Amino acid sequence: MSQRVATTSAAPSTGKRTLTLAQSQSRFAWILLIPTIGVVLMVGLFPLAQTFYFSLTDARLASSREVNFVGLQNYLYLLQDQQFFRTVGNTVFFTVVTVGFEFALGLLIALVINSNFRGRGLMRTSILIPWAIPTVVSAQMWKWMYHDIYGVINDLLVNQFGIFNQNVAFLATNTTVSLFAIAAVDIWKTTPFVALLLLAGLQVIPGDVYEAADVDGANKIQQFFAITLPLLMPAILVTLIFRTLDSLRVFDVFYVMLGNRRDTQTMAIYAQQSLVNFSDLGYGSTISIAIFLIIALFVVIYVTFLKIEDA
Amino acid sequence: MASITFENVYKRFGEVSVLKDLNMKVHDQEFLVLVGPSGCGKSTALRCLAGLEEISDGNIYIGDRVVNEMPPKDRDIAMVFQSYALYPHMTVRDNMAFALKLRKTPEAEIKRRVEEAAEMLSIGHLLERKPKALSGGQRQRVALGRAIVRNPSVFLMDEPLSNLDAKLRVQTRAEISKLHQRLKTTFIYVTHDQTEAMTMGSRIAIMRDGILQQLDTPQHLYDKPANMFVAGFIGSPAMNFFDGRIGRSNGHLTVEIGEAFAVPVPAARTTGLDAYIGKPVAFGLRPEDVHDAHYVPRGVNEDARLHVDVNVIEPLGSEIYAYLQKDGKEFIGRFDPRSEVHTGGAAEIVLDMHKMHIFDPDTEQAIN
Numbered sequence: 001m002s003q004r005v006a007t008t009s010a011a012p013s014t015g016k017r018t019l020t021l022a023q024s025q026s027r028f029a030w031i032l033l034i035p036t037i038g039v040v041l042m043v044g045l046f047p048l049a050q051t052f053y054f055s056l057t058d059a060r061l062a063s064s065r066e067v068n069f070v071g072l073q074n075y076l077y078l079l080q081d082q083q084f085f086r087t088v089g090n091t092v093f094f095t096v097v098t099v100g101f102e103f104a105l106g107l108l109i110a111l112v113i114n115s116n117f118r119g120r121g122l123m124r125t126s127i128l129i130p131w132a133i134p135t136v137v138s139a140q141m142w143k144w145m146y147h148d149i150y151g152v153i154n155d156l157l158v159n160q161f162g163i164f165n166q167n168v169a170f171l172a173t174n175t176t177v178s179l180f181a182i183a184a185v186d187i188w189k190t191t192p193f194v195a196l197l198l199l200a201g202l203q204v205i206p207g208d209v210y211e212a213a214d215v216d217g218a219n220k221i222q223q224f225f226a227i228t229l230p231l232l233m234p235a236i237l238v239t240l241i242f243r244t245l246d247s248l249r250v251f252d253v254f255y256v257m258l259g260n261r262r263d264t265q266t267m268a269i270y271a272q273q274s275l276v277n278f279s280d281l282g283y284g285s286t287i288s289i290a291i292f293l294i295i296a297l298f299v300v301i302y303v304t305f306l307k308i309e310d311a
Numbered sequence: 312m313a314s315i316t317f318e319n320v321y322k323r324f325g326e327v328s329v330l331k332d333l334n335m336k337v338h339d340q341e342f343l344v345l346v347g348p349s350g351c352g353k354s355t356a357l358r359c360l361a362g363l364e365e366i367s368d369g370n371i372y373i374g375d376r377v378v379n380e381m382p383p384k385d386r387d388i389a390m391v392f393q394s395y396a397l398y399p400h401m402t403v404r405d406n407m408a409f410a411l412k413l414r415k416t417p418e419a420e421i422k423r424r425v426e427e428a429a430e431m432l433s434i435g436h437l438l439e440r441k442p443k444a445l446s447g448g449q450r451q452r453v454a455l456g457r458a459i460v461r462n463p464s465v466f467l468m469d470e471p472l473s474n475l476d477a478k479l480r481v482q483t484r485a486e487i488s489k490l491h492q493r494l495k496t497t498f499i500y501v502t503h504d505q506t507e508a509m510t511m512g513s514r515i516a517i518m519r520d521g522i523l524q525q526l527d528t529p530q531h532l533y534d535k536p537a538n539m540f541v542a543g544f545i546g547s548p549a550m551n552f553f554d555g556r557i558g559r560s561n562g563h564l565t566v567e568i569g570e571a572f573a574v575p576v577p578a579a580r581t582t583g584l585d586a587y588i589g590k591p592v593a594f595g596l597r598p599e600d601v602h603d604a605h606y607v608p609r610g611v612n613e614d615a616r617l618h619v620d621v622n623v624i625e626p627l628g629s630e631i632y633a634y635l636q637k638d639g640k641e642f643i644g645r646f647d648p649r650s651e652v653h654t655g656g657a658a659e660i661v662l663d664m665h666k667m668h669i670f671d672p673d674t675e676q677a678i679n
Contacts, residue, residue, distance in 0.1 A: 208396035211363050216410035216457075217384030226409070230400040 048292070054285035061279040074286035083262065084287065087270040088294065090179060094266065095247035097183040098190070102243060103236075105187070106194030111228075113195065114202040124199070127192040135189065139256035142185045146170040146257075175263045182264070185253055190246075194239055201235020202228070241302055248295050267291045313374040313387070313464040313497055314339045315360065320369035322355055322521075329355045331521040333369070342491050342498045344512030346505060347544075352521040353501045357467050360499065361390050373465060386465075389458035393470040395450045397442040397457075403429075404438040407457045428459040431490075448479045455487075459494070466491075468500045472507065484510060505545055509533070517541050539593060539675040542668055548598050548632060550668070551642035555594035557587040557669075566594050566667070569638055574615040577664050583679040584669065592678065595668035598632070601644030603652060604659035615662040621652045635660065 019027065055074055059067045078084055113124055130138065145152050148169035157163045170181040205228065213223045229236075251268040258264050260273055271291060275284025315337040322330035329352045337343045345353040358364040360371055362383035370377050378386050389410075398406050404425055411421045429435040432452040442450055451471060458466055471487070472480045488511050491498050502508055508515045509529045516526040517540075525537040529545075536542035542550045557576075558567045564576040564584055576584065607613055617637060625632040631646040635658070644660060652658045669678045 206394070206396070208392050208394050209398060212390070212392060212396035212398070212457075213409075214363060214383045215361060215388065215390045216461075217413045218409075219384075222413060227398060227400075 051285045051288050051292075054281050055283075055289050057282045059281040059285075061275060061281045061284075063279065070282070074283050077283070078286050078290060083265070084267075084270060084290070086263070087265045087267045090175075090264060091248055091250065091266045091268075094179055094183055094186075094250060095244055097180065098186045098247050099240065099243045101183070101187045102191045102194045103240065105191045106239070107198055109191065109195035110198035110202055113199055124196075127195065129192075130189045131193045133189070135252040136256055138189055139185060139253045142188075143171070143257050146181055148172070171257060178258065178264050182253055182257055185257070186247070186250070190243065194243060197239045197242070198232065198235055201232045201239075204235075205231045237302060241299060244298050244302070245295055248291070248298065267294070314372075315465065315497060315499065316370075316372040317356070317360075318370040318372065320356075320359065320371060321367045322352070322359055322364060323367045329521050330359070330366075333521075333523055335516055335523060335526060337497060337499060340495050340497055342488070342500065342511060342513045344508040344515045345499065345501045345518060346503065346508040346512075346515055347518035347524075349503055350520075351518040353503075353518050354469055355521075356518070357390075357469055357499060357501050360386075360465075361388055361467050362386050387463050388465045388467055389461045389463040390467040391454045391458050391469065391471045393473055395442075395454040395471075395474075397450060397453055399442055402439050402441055403434065403445070403453050403456075406442070406453055407460050410457070410461050424460045424462075425456075428456045431459065431493075432456050447474055447476075448483070451475060451483065455490070459490075464496065466494075466496055466498045468498065470502055471500075472502070473504075480507075487511065505547065509545065517544060535677070536668065537677055539595070539670045542595050542670070542677075546597055546599075548643045548645070550595045550597045551601070553594045553596075553640060553642070554591065554672070556591050557584050557589065559588055564588070566592070566669070568594065569640065572617060572637065574617070574662055574664060576667070577612060577614075580665060580667060580679060587669075587671075587678065591672050593670040593672045593675070595670060596642075596662055597666065598643040598645040600663040600666040601635070601642070601646075602661045602663065603633075603644070603646045603650040604661050606647035606650055607661045608647075611661065611663045612665060613661045615664045617660050617662065619658055619660055621654060621656045621658050624652055624654050633658070 056069060056071060057067050058070050058073075109127065113120060113127075133141075144150070146154075148154060148167050151170075153170070154164075154167045158165070158167055168177075171178050209227055209231075210223060213227055218226060249268050250266050251272065254264065254266050254269055260269065260277070265273075267287065268291065271284050271287040274280045274287055278284075315335075317333045317335040320330055320333040321328060331352075333352075333356060345356060347353050355364060359366045360373075360378075362378065362381060366379060371379060373386055373388070398409065401409065407425045407428060408421045411424065416424075425438070426435065429438055432455060434449060434452045434456060437445060437449060437453070442453065445453065451474070454471065468487075472483055475483060484507060487498075487500075500507075500511060509532075512529060514526060514528055515532055517524040517532065519540050525532060525541045527535075532541060532545050536545060539552065543552070553566075553568045555569075556567045558565045558573060560573070564581050565573040566576060567573040602608065602611065604613070604616060619635045619637045621633055622636050622641065623634040625634075626648070628648065630648055631650055631652070633644045633646050633650075633652055635642055635644055646652065650658075670676065671678055
């Protein structure tokens, strides 16, 4: 009797495939990952796939018109679209200028704050103020500062310092001046953020390494290039990727200060204009996919050049 | 080649004085160990010598040069850090070559010296690895190697063994001693471990609260500690201390411990004690001078005998640590392994009074 009970209770376990510890652990890991993967698919991959689908159609926004599949027609048009290439040029120019300045200034500020001085905590918090102001607000503020008649910048340059002998219309004179003027706003706003990211990277570098370098005979400049820069590389990489992606997608500063002006348009504004103002869902999606590919290209370049796996 | 001199050195951090009037001379080619409990100022003294901290007062000499204001790189020193402080992004080879590269040493010379040092430390096969791919012991060797290639006139080591496991520590201890013999350079070695200090140092400087307590050879520190702190710090298990009083009976001096018992002072050890007759003293006796009465080594005077309780015994194979008690006072004896004492039992013991230490209880200084 008891033997029978033992056999029957043993039967299911032999019938079922037994998992090794490693297998059951990896199965458990997958179970834990499923919700995250689901969310990523839903909010990341699905919209991207849908955008890609629209880019192959002649869909109109908020229209009951029948949607036709048009193949690569939108892409062929994109390759001949002068305005699109102008927006790419504007955006890349803006990105190079802002990321370059923000990185250089941010690193300088991070190094200063990383050294010990009184009021460091206050300094660290207060430099974030430009970053904390909503872009729409600060862009409007700068627009007034740039004003050709009443703007404080013209007042300083013309009346106070006498650098120019007449007022400059920063946002109207020509494309390059306008782009630089807007880049300045972005640099003012985002440098503190870059500084903070780099500061976090600096603070992970152990202090004893610098003492060893002191004893080894490296001066401060040699220490910066031989120790700080290489050890900061992971933080630099993250910062540059972050900032480049943000800059390539720039919309708000330009939109508030210059609206839909054609000559200073960025990729994102052009996509928005095509999509919303012209209700051209198909072509707007095509531009969006192009933006996505350009951004992906930048990431690939960064990761390859800075060797993320080595850092 | 250099001697080191600390002359009235003070180091203050704000209100806190970490070094107080430190005077110390380290001879050329000597292996000096700076030892003391944590916070005693030993590491600070080393960092001041390295130039990583500025001294607040006094002078530090390396050779004949005053180095108070000299940056570390000009002091001709090399330092091994407790954390090793290897450059994490450089290979072992680059770590070791860094200082030489900064000095614009020719490539071939760098290669020769790095490989020679790596050979000496048996890390030749690790040269192309990064520190994170090394074990603790290997990192420690790289840190040593980085110091060796510099060929400095002074080696500074700040607790270099404290991150190693016990076995590796013993092994590396011997290797550092060998290294010292081979390099014939001045070594200054900071540790909190009295065993390291005793085994490695040609002389030992014991510090406490920023004040140098005693600077002497290991044997002298053990035999003639200058004060109760040194007596308690050197030796393991630590010296037993008793509150006592110097008495006299039948014309002989005795040490009276509490009310209960008195032990005779041998005639050879009475110097200086006359002034303390009737006065309280601190009586110190090392565990190795407390013997089981059945196994007293030859030559030990057996006059001071006591019957005691045995609270706990710890047999170590080569010897037995016996935690003894007499009239509420606990102390430790290191017994012969043949001793038959057992936990909870009783024992007759012999105190080797020739090895006793008498201290003034107020100043804590040794009396005789």
